[in-house]
Amino acid sequence: MDDGALPPPALTPPEPSAGYRKGGEARARILTAALAEFGEHGFKAATTRQIAEAAGVKLPALKYYFGGKRGLYLACARQIIDVYAVRMLPLVSEAHAALASPMSSEDARARLKAVLRPLAELLVGAGKTPDDNIGDWTGFVLKEMTQQGPAFDILHGELWAPGVELTAGLIARVLGQAETGQSARLQALMLISSLSAFSVVRPIALKVLAWPDAGAARFEKVVAQLEAQVDALGR
Amino acid sequence: MDDGALPPPALTPPEPSAGYRKGGEARARILTAALAEFGEHGFKAATTRQIAEAAGVKLPALKYYFGGKRGLYLACARQIIDVYAVRMLPLVSEAHAALASPMSSEDARARLKAVLRPLAELLVGAGKTPDDNIGDWTGFVLKEMTQQGPAFDILHGELWAPGVELTAGLIARVLGQAETGQSARLQALMLISSLSAFSVVRPIALKVLAWPDAGAARFEKVVAQLEAQVDALGR
């Protein structure tokens, strides 16, 4: 998992939006398959052949569109960030703006809940809308965070850091602090991590709870538990 | 990661406690190296050559002592469970016995804290005592839980299920419930998961908090946060 030089920036044809002709939806199929495969096995253990087969293309297509395994991996990371941005950015930037001015404790509490719910939705019920072609991107993200693979920096900088910082900021306001301190960051981190039960160790979670899956009704229980934790914040 | 038949139960020499001669401490070195390697890369991505080199032995030694890669992997899982048992079993069985008879809310709270602290110690400051030759076993366990590899069942049955069940039982008592319900199990799961910030995504945690490492002083902050959560349980 060394972070060597990027592949030669993919000279000839791989630009995503080659407005030229229609054919290149193979690209999308490859991306989807890669996301699933990388998410399940991690960067090294995933095989390009398996990805190609799942995508219904031949092996060299991967090089053609993405320059190689690593380029494909990075493209997956970017795709994840895009989808995340579409779903979360409005809420996030709104909350961020609100942080600038003073804020009542109860206001912060409400806003914190408003941010946590879609986040939980994203983590617990990952991929429920099939139109964004992200399947189990939680696996991808978390494997990358653990193994510090080629996409660590981009995922850290664009997903985790802003997410934790925002949550920490809101928590600080709930506690009546004007500045975001280390304690608030720790609490934010642990709060977000508590959701990891339903992504990292989802098989365990379902088995322990005797849930057949992570359906909508069960999702509400998770959110309720999260919100209870938020309510308990000021004690 | 298919769960095929076990390797032919390792015919000739690999028994751990061959009281015969002294030489077989190579076995221990291999186990330690394997734990680290499997923990960092997972079952498939880890390579036997790397393990052998890290252990200072030649490749065929792995087959000699463990029958093969899979046998070595399973031996790692058993080792983890052993160390866990040594550290946690007294506390766990004591708490379990206490669950049988009625219990005040405050008593349950105290006992919950008493169980969570060593658990956090195990997760956050993994491998601080070098005499149990487990390095970063959290990586091993969590990769296995995600990927459902060859050791899933044993780790689930002997680590997670009892741990969550005990925690859930104590939480239920804190809340004044005589029986352990699904809600208590969910809370237990999320409580334990909140610790995962310091194992699963430890690189993130350290970066976000600007901690250079997970030292003792910082560990206390995590425990304090955990206990605050326990205190907030009844609201």
Place this chain on the structure above:
DNA sequence: CTGAAAAGCTATCAAGTGATAATAATTGAA
């Protein structure tokens, strides 16, 4: 000291891996 059991090593195999050169098929503007 002896010799059999135990432990360790060299060399090699077969399967799988990512990559890519060479070539063919297709697409759609001109």
Place this chain on the structure above:
DNA sequence: TTCAATTATTATCACTTGATAGCTTTTCAG
């Protein structure tokens, strides 16, 4: 229709991986 740009396929390479056959060295009871 033409034909160059684009997309797809075949065949193959160099390398890594887990495994193991067969030999050598070490260990230690007698």
